[in-house]
């Protein structure tokens with residue numbers, strides 16, 4: 001049913017996913033006290049989304065990483081109102097979040113052409129400022145690229161996330177029998193017969209404490225923010241990171257993963273999600289899967305298995321719970337259909353919403369034009 005696919009981009013060798021920049025707005029121009037002249041305002045610095053650039057290109061093109069907007073012109077006898085300074089635009093890829101020095105988020109660039117002002121120009125001197133101009137803002141900003149994929153794989157190390165991506169597509173991520181094989185997110189594409197493509201981000205394994213930046217922590221979690229849906233992947237037999245860390249059953253693993261997401265950003269837990277229970281080829285897998293299904297039907301009843309601070313406020317609701325074996329390929333076709341179904345469902349809802357909104361706007365316009373006659 002589903003035509004298999006190939007990897008879209010795996011060249012992470014010199015991948016740049018964040019960049020710090022120095023930005024400075026232009027100073028205002030001098031006012032002219034004698035004639036009441038107004039100096040021009042300094043130009044602003046903007047970050048503008050463009051599909052044509054990558055952070056690596058920005059870094060290579062501007063090794064100094066300094067961006068200065070133009071100064072406002074002084075007021076003069078010939079031009080009492082000084083000209084405004086030129087704005088400076090920094091092109092950055094779609095998917096970037098801009099953060100200021102103090103950690104505050106300035107904004108996100110979600111679509112081509114989105115713009116954010118990152119340093120404001122100074123004011124030109126005028127009567128109100130005794131004709132003295134002000135300087136432009138000076139800031140260090142940080143650009144962080146978050147991958148935008150349809151589906152993000154969420155799971156503990158060794159659950160088989162990368163194996164699963166390989167089984168579903170022709171992607172060739174690193175797979176090994178030790179934790180943290182995947183150190184960088186990779187995107188694979190699932191291609192369907194009708195040419196629909198679904199991108200899946202294989203992410204580094206989470207560990208307990210990821211929300212406080214343990215393990216790959218934030219590096220991983222920030223990518224999850226942008227994926228449309230989540231796919232939890234657990235090993236049906238459970239998980240143990242090291243001999244000194246506690247063993248977690250599949251059920252516990254799911255609740256702990258949920259807790260990590262919740263602690264990082266609560267709304268992540270409300271994303272549509274699928275649950276993949278992997279390694280169904282292992283002995284006793286069927287029994288363990290049956291037990292897990294029972295636990296998931298009424299998670300609160302089984303929450304005594306967890307320490308209090310590990311119980312999420314809200315349990316994840318999974319649209320589908322799919323048993324598979326990435327090793328033998330069993331269940332993989334089903335999984336691909338469920339993924340498609342789930343994303344199509346959301347697309348349809350979104351389209352309906354957009355349609356509804358358009359209708360509403362039209363009706364308001366009609367109404368207004370009637371009332372104004």
Ligand SMILES: Nc1nc2c(ncn2[C@@H]2O[C@H](COP(=O)(O)OP(=O)(O)OP(=O)(O)O)[C@@H](O)[C@H]2O)c(=O)[nH]1
Pocket residue numbers: 155156157158159160161162163164174175176177178179180181182183203204205206278279280281282324325326327328
């Ligand atoms: N028996 C069995 N082993 C599997 C299956 N899927 C994956 N494995 C094995 O589990 C180990 C971990 O698989 P990976 O795909 O690297 O796991 P991961 O979740 O990507 O791990 P990290 O990248 O470290 O987070 C490897 O030895 C795989 O061969 C499965 O369905 N059955």
Ligand SMILES: [Mg+2]
Pocket residue numbers: 161162163174175181182202203204205
């Ligand atoms: Mg992996």
